[in-house]
Structure formats: C-alpha cells, structure tokens
Amino acid sequence: MDACRDPDLHRIDVHHHLIPDGLRTQLEHRRCMPSAMGSLPVWSAQDSLCMMDEYGIAAAILSCPPLATAADRPGEAQQLARECNQAMAAVIAEHPGRFGGCACLPLPNVEAALEELAYAIDVLGLDGVCLLSNTQGRYLGERGQEPVFMELNRRGLTVLLHPNTPPTRHGHMPLEYLHDITRALACLLASGMLERARNIRWLLAHGGGTLPYISDRVLLCDQVESGLAGGPLPILWRYLQRRRLLRRLSYDTACATSEYVLAALVGFAAPNQLLFGSNVPGSPAPNVSRQLADLAAHQGLGPDALPSIEWRNALRLFPRFADSFRSVDRGGWSDGFV
Amino acid sequence: MRCLSSDLYRIDIHQHIVPDFYASALMASGISAGFGVPFPRWSLDRHLRMMDRFRIASAVVSISTPGVYFVNHVFSRRLCRRCNEYVAAMIADHPGRFGGFASLPLPDVEGSLTELEYALDSLQLDGVVLLTNVDGHYPSDPSYAEIFQEMNRRKVVVYLHPHELPDEGLPAALANTLSPLLDTTRCVAGMLEAGMLQRYGDLRIILSHAGGIVPFLAERIASACCSSGAERISESAAISAKDGSQCQRQMIELLRSLYCDTIVSAGNHAFRSLQAFAKPSHLLLGSDYAWFPERLIPMRFKALQRYPGFNQQALADIERNNALALFPRLKG
DSSP states (O other), rough: OTTTTOSOEEEEEEEEOOOOHHHHHHHHHHOOOOOGSSSSSOOOOHHHHHHHHHHHEEEEEEEETTTTTOOOOOOOOHHHHHHHHHHHHHHHHHHHHEEEEEEETTTTTTHHHHHHIIIOOOOOOOOEEESSSTTTTTTTTTOOOEEEHHHHHHHTEEEEEEOOOOOOOSSHHHHHHHHHHHHHHHHHHHTHHHHHTTOOEEEEEEGGGGGGHHHHHHTTTTTTTHHHHHHHHHHHHHHHHHHHHTOOOEEEEETOSSOOOOHHHHHHHOGEEEEOOOOOOOOOTTTTHHHHHHHHHTTTSTTTHHHIIIIIIIHHHOEEEEHHHEEEHTTGGGGGOO | OOOOOOOOOOEEEEEEOHHHHHHHHHHHOOOOTTTTTHHHHHOHHHHHHHHHTTEEEEEEEEEETTOOOOOEEEHHHHHHHHHHHHHHHHHHHHHTTTEEEOHHHHHHHHHHHHHHHIIIIIIIIIIEEEESTTTTTTTTSSSHHHHHHHHTTTEEEEEOOOOOOOTTSOOHHHHHHHHHHHHHHHHHHHHHHHTHHHHHOOOOOEEEEEGTTTHHHHHHHHHHHHHHHHHHHHHHHOTTTTHHHHHHHHHHHHHTSEEEEEOSSSHHHHHHHHHHHHHEEEEEEEBTTSSSSSGGGGHHHHHHHHHTOOOOHHHHIIIIIHHHHHGGGOOO
C-alpha cells in the first residue's frame, strides 16, 4: 500500500501502540480493558506507516497497550512480555528507520523484569522501556522494585510512564485512567525513587495526566501530616527539590492539547519538555491534525516551539534517530533520512 | 456590634467550623481526623480574629469532612441538627459576618428532607453542604433523587465538599493529598452522566479546591459522557445523540454552570486552566480555614492577587461580588 507517500516527514511520534496478533487474541478474552483503549483493532505495520506518511511522521516509537502483560498463570506475564518485545523488534527490523520501541517488562515480578530488560535492550536493541503506572494495584516506586529502577538508572534508559486502569471500584474510568499517571508519579516521588534514579529519562504519557493542574499536591503528597506538626523549612526544601526533578521530565502531547489542558500544561512544562505523541490506535489517526493545530494555535508556544515538540526534543530520548534528523537543521530533509 | 467596616471586604465561601461538641461526638465514635489531618482546635473568637486579620467581611461556613453521618440515623440526625443550630446562632450573634451551609444526614434521605426544610425555613441558612460521597454513595445515587428535586425546587446553593473514599489502593499518605480533588471530579462526572446538571438546573453548585480537577478535565469528561451516556442524556436534553460535537459543547456548558473556589493546587498553571474554563462570575474566594492553617492563608490570597490573568475587576468579583450574587443578604 503506497497510496499515502508524503516526502515531508519531520515528526517523531513517541506514543504509538503496537498490538501483536497473538496478544490481541489474548487481550480480547480478558474481562477488563482500559476504556481509553476502546476496542482493539487489528494492527499492521502497513497501516501505521500509511498513517505516519499521511501525517508527516518519520518515525514512531512503539509500545504495547496496557494489560499487555496481564496474566493469570505464573510465567505467563514473562511470556507475553517476550512476545511483545520480539514483535516490536521484528517491526523495527522490517522497516528500518521508521520505528523504535519501548519494551514491556513483566512487573511486579522483579527478577523476570530484570531478565526481560537485559534481553530487550542488549539482544533486541530496543530503545527504552514502557512502565505501567500500576500493575495489579502495585504502583511504580513501591517497595521491592528498587533493583529494576537501579538497573534502568545504570543504563540511563528512556522510560515511558503509561497509565493503566487502577483497582478502584468507584471510579469514572476515563478520569481514573488519566489520573493513574499522577498516582504513579506521586509514588515515585514519595519513595525517593525519582530522585535516586536520576539518570532515567522519563517520558510521561498524556501530558502527565492530571499532573499539570494539581502538581503542588503531588510535590507535597506525603508531607502534609509532618508539615502541620513541624516547621515549614524542611517541607519547602523538599518541595523545591522535587519541583527541580519535575523540570527534567518529558511529557507527550497525546490527548493533551485541548484548550483547558494546554492552558496548564504549557507553562507547567517548558517547550523543550513536550514531545509529540499520537496514541494511535487508542486514539483515531485524524486526531493528529487537531492536535497539531491546537499546538500551533496556542499563544504560549512561539514559532520555535513546534519543531522542538514535533521532533527535536524526542532526539534526546531516542538518539537512534539523531543522524537522520540532523539534516533538517540545515534546511533539507529527505537527504539525511535513511 | 456592627462589624462590617470599610476595611473588611472579602467574602470567603470555603471556611469550616469545628465546634467542641462536634469534635467530641466524633472522637467518641473513634474518628479524630479528616483526610489524615487531625481535627484542628477551633474557637469562634479565633475565627473572628482571623477574619478581621485577613479583611474578611463575611464567611460562609460549613462542617467539613468527615461530615455528620455516623453510627446510625438517630445519632446523625441529632448531630446534624445541633450543627445547623450552632451555625444559625453564629449568624444571629454576629450580624453580617457569617453565612452558613446546612449539613444534611445523608445517606439518610428521609432525615435529610426534614433537616433541609428546618434548616432553610426555620434556621434560614444560606445553602447546603454535600459531601462528594458518603461511604461510596455519590449524589448520582438514585436514592438521592428526592432530595435533589426538593433542593432544585427551592433553588438552593449547594456546596460540594470532598470526602474520603476508603479503598483508594494507594498508601494513605498519598491518597489523602490527592483524593479530595479526585473525589470532587468523580462526583461531578457522575452527576453529569446521570443528567443531574440538566434536571436540576435551578441549583447553584459550588465546587471546592478550584473545581478539583473538573476545569482541567472538562473536555475529557464531556466527551466520555457523550460517547458512553448519550442515550440517557439525549432523553432529558432532547439533543441528538448522533451529533458528537453538539453534545460535547452542551456537556461543557453544563460543567461551566458550576461555581469554583480559587484554591488552586498548581499556582499560575492551574489558574490559567481555571480561567479558561470558568465563567468570570462563577469564581469565588476560599481559604479552607480552619482545616488549612491560618498562617498559610496569606499565601493563598496572595497567589490569587499575583496571578497576572485577573485584573482589578476580576479580583473584586472573585473576592466579593460573585459571592454577593449568590448570597445577597451579606451585602450589609
């Protein structure tokens, strides 16, 4: 299918899901699906490439959808993670320069996650890791997960923090799902993990979820009780320290460019912290046009901001594409692109 | 003593009282905190001095979380009545200084209907405070329909205040800070989806803490409502379920009919989102005294004044005029 060729490919889509066939069958048999994903379409690399060509996307960073490693039987999560990561690597190999990948890890099984991490990065050559905000109610940063974070830190990897359905009975799902990113970040802050693993290059999905509107509460999340008893100085110091940590995070723009969201997100995050992401196929491809139009129209973003958001910032987290994008700075495009 | 001098001008609609009898009754039932924060020591004298200090002409007070429903209907009705009578006495003893939101012993609907009538007709309180949930019962619970019909008939000002939800799945320390905002948002999303904002269009509903996360997520809440509940909504609103963007616009307008106090949780970033969402006449001043410490209140008020997006008129409306439109008797 070469109907949608467009030579002007200058975007990197950092939030693009892959659904391997085998996984799709398995996921459809499970009872709870994240409502934000809707029903699972049949996925093909060709469909993604067509969409990418249409919307000027040179490269898409793949990740598997949440629940990719939801498993009932022991060992099943590891097997599912392995299948996803191998499928990802195959797509990358088959279409050189068009895809990258963030690996699945079978958390909360720490040993299995470490094993899969080494395989995904060293053998399969994937670009980073996708961690879910919670797996079976265990949030990122909770006790016991240190070896995984220390290894991610040692390797200085890019980590996409992606939401997963939280284990609440009362929630309004779309809202709970987005807010789960914030819960995970609060856990990472409170446990000290975000600070200890400073070499991790974090990429928070969906503009950080609810974070831009409630960031002070997240920064102070575990300080309230002690703050009311003790003096303000230690609290203030910790607040400022944590706020500095947030400045080092990146946020993708998938489903995060509507008016009331951008009003907070731009300013909360500097333009060099925002990265374009489509959330395809979780979101329909035509949403990309709307998203790009929203960003272009936003008054808080100057003309220089858009190229940064569309590709330049992504090169920091996914340096694999740096060479092919270098030519854009010199005005040309297609010459430098493999 | 006539207390309204030209020095005092603010009207703060998010202030709480914690009378001794209330704290004792709760502690006797084994409750000594709300959202992990121990009961503050409260006195009326200290409250009035705080108001003078921060140039607050009038405060519309309420009993905060954990509310008045405990043990059983009998206990709760009694506690609730006593709280409402206490607030009425405060109002009478200090003319012009206080307004009051009546507590109701929900989920006891029968008791709440009785108390509503008494609080509004006999005690002449200014509105009603509702917790966003009580033990997992949200306002969208079908059993609450009668109370909402009656409040709507009376065109009540309803103040929604967050309450804890026991099973958040997060460590308590984290849940306590984040879940107030989340619960307000859940509550509103549920009400929108149940068609309540349309059905009870004569209510004036005030959300705490800058709307929880409602302003920021309004577009998302609206679109989820349209795609999942379109049939339900279209029955009552006579809008075409097939017209997605029309539905989206109408749902957002329903959300924009809500009032928000200006206690933000992310400084100017949050103010920008709040301002983009809210109607200028629907923003109100709040401090969350006495659960929020007095020494930090200047920080909240200054943050509002420093936000460059509000000019002098907007500030005056937020700090006083918008509240007077809801509570004209505080004009003084």
